[in-house]
Amino acid sequence: MEESFWAWMKARFTVSRIASYGQTLRAFDIALLRQVERKCRVSIAYKGTGLNDAMSFIRARTEETKTQLVVADYFLSFHSSEADQTQLETILHESGSMWKVGLRANRPGLLRRVPEGVQASVDSTISNSGHAGARLAEAWEAVFGLDPDPSRAYALAVKSVEDAAIPIVSPRDTNATLGKINSQIRNAGDWSLPLQREDEHAPTRTTLLSMMKMLWAGQADRHGGHHDPDLVITQEAAEVAVITAATLVQWFTSGAVARTGTSKAPAS
Numbered sequence: 001m002e003e004s005f006w007a008w009m010k011a012r013f014t015v016s017r018i019a020s021y022g023q024t025l026r027a028f029d030i031a032l033l034r035q036v037e038r039k040c041r042v043s044i045a046y047k048g049t050g051l052n053d054a055m056s057f058i059r060a061r062t063e064e065t066k067t068q069l070v071v072a073d074y075f076l077s078f079h080s081s082e083a084d085q086t087q088l089e090t091i092l093h094e095s096g097s098m099w100k101v102g103l104r105a106n107r108p109g110l111l112r113r114v115p116e117g118v119q120a121s122v123d124s125t126i127s128n129s130g131h132a133g134a135r136l137a138e139a140w141e142a143v144f145g146l147d148p149d150p151s152r153a154y155a156l157a158v159k160s161v162e163d164a165a166i167p168i169v170s171p172r173d174t175n176a177t178l179g180k181i182n183s184q185i186r187n188a189g190d191w192s193l194p195l196q197r198e199d200e201h202a203p204t205r206t207t208l209l210s211m212m213k214m215l216w217a218g219q220a221d222r223h224g225g226h227h228d229p230d231l232v233i234t235q236e237a238a239e240v241a242v243i244t245a246a247t248l249v250q251w252f253t254s255g256a257v258a259r260t261g262t263s264k265a266p267a268s
Contacts, residue, residue, distance in 0.1 A: 001095035005072070008088050010055050012075045028054040032079070040074050042067045069099065069110060073146050076101060076108045104141045112144040122246045129253040132163035136242075136249055143238045150238035154219050157238075157245035161215060164252035178216045185209050190260045193251065208257065215244050 015029045028051040037044055042065065046057045062068040076085060085108050089101035092113075102111035102119070122140060126133040139156035142149045162178050169184055169191070170176045176184075185191045186209055193204035218241060220231040251257050 001091060001097060004091045004095070005068075005088075006055065006059055008084075008091060009058075009068075009072060009075070010051070011084075012079060013055065013058070014051060026051055030054075033058070036071055036074060039078075040067065040070050042070065069146060073110045076110065077104075078107075080108065099146075104145060105137070110146050111141070114144065118243070121250075125246055125250040125253070129164060129249050132160045132249045132253060135160035135163055136246060139242045139245060143235070143242045148235055148238070150233040150235050151221055153238040154233045154241045155222075157241040158215060158219055161212065161245050161248045161252075164249040165212075165257075168252050168257060178212065182209060182212050182216055185212070188259065191257060192260050193256055194258070205260075208251070211244055211248060215241055215248070 013029050013032060014026050017025050017027050028049055030047075030049060033044060033046060033054070036042070042062065044058055044061045046054055046061075048054060048057075058071075059068070062071055072088070076088065080088075085101050091097075092099050092101065098113055099110050100113040101108055103109070103123075104111065122136070126137045126140070129136065135156050139153050139160055142153035142156060158178050162176070162181065165178070165181050166174060166176050169181050173180070185205075189205065191205055191208060193208060195204055198204055218237060219233070220237075221233050
């Protein structure tokens with residue numbers, strides 16, 4: 001993948017100029033490099049003008065500091081056309097890279113690759129779930145983006161479920177936490193999913209509540225003041241939380257979660 005990737009990067013730093021004799025020349029965009037250094041917080045410190053020399057220097061420096069993907073991500077977000085994005089995604093996909101070109105906060109950028117069906121489902125949920133979807137998008141970026149923040153991703157996953165569930169379960173208590181929503185669902189005993197048949201040992205009301213309680217209990221760093229390193233949210237835990245949240249957000253915002261008792265009024 002390396003040579004194809006760096007050919008793509010070289011094109012970003014290349015500007016075309018017309019010489020006095022009419023020939024088109026390719027030159028290195030030194031002003032863009034200075035911008036990249038500022039925006040990406042990387043020090044490359046090349047001061048020459050030769051395109052090939054510049055790219056050799058940039059490649060060596062960013063590979064040494066492991067910031068080549070940071071620079072590529074910046075180009076995707078601020079200096080790329082749709083064709084540029086498609087070209088890089090093709091390179092990454094055909095090379096079996098763990099990275100893909102996706103959307104973060106409505107801008108193109110690098111995301112960790114997940115199965116295509118999972119990504120399509122989550123993208124649909126994000127697009128159709130209002131504020132809960134916006135929170136879920138933030139959580140997705142925080143866990144699958146270029147600079148993962150598992151603790152933030154987990155917290156946002158919980159908030160996205162709260163955003164989706166509160167209007168359905170507890171509309172009169174807009175400050176309810178996921179823990180309180182879980183208690184209301186447990187006490188009511190008649191919230192379920194629309195399946196025609198259920199396993200007697202795993203009815204949908206139990207499965208729904210178990211997923212929500214798992215998400216709530218698993219946020220091990222929710223309370224401050226602890227000093228146990230085992231309570232730090234791991235990348236793996238955050239991935240489970242965000243994927244679980246995506247399912248729960250879709251269920252609540254699509255109307256799949258409903259009460260099956262005689263009273264349809266939401267819990268107070």
